[in-house]
Amino acid sequence: MKRVACLVLGAAILAPAGLAHAQRVSTLQTGNFARICSRPAGTSVCDAYITGMADAGALAKINDKNEGDASAPAGFCIPATENAASMRGKVLAWLKGHSDSLSKPVGESVFRALHDSYPCSASK
16 A cells, blocks of 8 residues: 555656656556456555545645645645545546546546546635
């Protein structure tokens, strides 16, 4: 589980236009990840990856605040009541609607799926 979280944290550093600094990014393609997530035997691995990405996004925002940049935008805002199965459903739905992302690194696509599925309000 810690390994997945570390992979997610590395992938979460992706900027929409590319990497700000050279960072390790998982070589797993989004299409392979989607196939894993679509199988009953793969849901726990899928959920671990997605919740790890969610944790990384939340912790990055906390880190920004602790480093003095409280106005740094959050990548996404997932309600504390949201469960892993619901997040998986939204990510898979997003991936089905964005087939152009299937050959991209999984971290980039899952981040964008979470970003689009869980937008932050302007007041946050």
